[in-house]
Amino acid sequence: TTFVVTCSAVDTEAGRGVLVCFEDVTHMEQAGQMRRDFVANVSHELRSPLTALLGFIETLRGPAKGDAAASERFLGTMQDEAQRMERLVRDLLSLSRVEEQERVRPTDPVDLCRLIGSVRHALTPVAEENGVTLTTDLPETPIIVPGDTDQLQQVITNLTENAIKYGGQGKTVHVSLTTTEQEPLVRGPAAVISVRDDGPGIDPVHIPRLTERFYRVDSHRSRAMGGTGLGLAIVKHIVGRHRGRLRIESRPGEGSDFRVVLPRDHAQQPR
Numbered sequence: 001t002t003f004v005v006t007c008s009a010v011d012t013e014a015g016r017g018v019l020v021c022f023e024d025v026t027h028m029e030q031a032g033q034m035r036r037d038f039v040a041n042v043s044h045e046l047r048s049p050l051t052a053l054l055g056f057i058e059t060l061r062g063p064a065k066g067d068a069a070a071s072e073r074f075l076g077t078m079q080d081e082a083q084r085m086e087r088l089v090r091d092l093l094s095l096s097r098v099e100e101q102e103r104v105r106p107t108d109p110v111d112l113c114r115l116i117g118s119v120r121h122a123l124t125p126v127a128e129e130n131g132v133t134l135t136t137d138l139p140e141t142p143i144i145v146p147g148d149t150d151q152l153q154q155v156i157t158n159l160t161e162n163a164i165k166y167g168g169q170g171k172t173v174h175v176s177l178t179t180t181e182q183e184p185l186v187r188g189p190a191a192v193i194s195v196r197d198d199g200p201g202i203d204p205v206h207i208p209r210l211t212e213r214f215y216r217v218d219s220h221r222s223r224a225m226g227g228t229g230l231g232l233a234i235v236k237h238i239v240g241r242h243r244g245r246l247r248i249e250s251r252p253g254e255g256s257d258f259r260v261v262l263p264r265d266h267a268q269q270p271r
């Protein structure tokens with residue numbers, strides 16, 4: 001805990017005295033520290049692809065000049081590095097957009113069955129490339145929640161992409177949608193999206209920190225798979241903006257289940 005202490009002399013009717021004020025600035029300190037950490041992380045994440053790009057440009061203009069095969073190889077790596085920077089900037093923009101809008105509740109009627117169907121359609125080729133089977137289990141009738149279509153699509157996409165990426169070859173990713181009439185987490189009727197994989201799972205020590213910006217269980221693996229470390233932070237903010245909850249259940253060796261609980265009622269006031 002950090003206090004700022006100020007002392008001042010005061011004159012009152014009862015006589016002269018000293019006024020001592022203690023102000024708890026712990027939250028401000030923590031917010032300042034978080035901002036500094038964030039800037040340091042972003043700089044670090046941007047600097048490594050930039051350094052690589054500059055190195056390759058130097059090589060292409062120097063030792064590799066005129067070597068067509070080497071140039072082609074270097075250009076491929078440069079493209080990968082530039083795409084990594086592009087993904088990072090895209091995720092940073094998404095994160096700052098949802099953080100800015102956090103106090104405004106989105107209210108468009110969103111059909112979750114359609115949304116999950118279109119994410120499945122978009123990600124089936126990615127699953128096939130990774131040797132993963134992607135299945136869905138959806139109710140027959142539309143399930144409507146008040147929300148922002150693009151943002152909810154991003155939530156389902158990020159969770160499904162993660163399950164495909166980290167699940168591993170030969171595994172299955174299952175996305176399902178159910179409803180409950182009385183969900184304690186949102187104090188009312190809710191829709192529950194579950195993205196489950198039977199991959200390697202996550203050690204319990206990491207689970208509470210997974211939604212922190214740039215937190216990764218294995219940085220090398222995440223980067224190699226094109227991860228920015230911001231996917232779950234974005235999910236958490238979007239779910240919060242919808243007054244929903246994110247629940248993560250996972251056990252090493254037994255796969256993971258990322259569940260998003262969204263209120264179905266406009267008037268609900270959870271929390």
Ligand code: ADP
Pocket residue numbers: 162163164166167197199200201202210211215216217218222223226227228229230231232233256
């Ligand atoms: P990244 O861009 O690294 O994927 P995320 O914020 O989406 O960042 O995820 C944070 C970390 O959580 C990942 O780096 C990974 O270690 C872990 N993770 C996320 N989803 C899964 C999953 N389905 N199975 C195992 N680990 C996962």
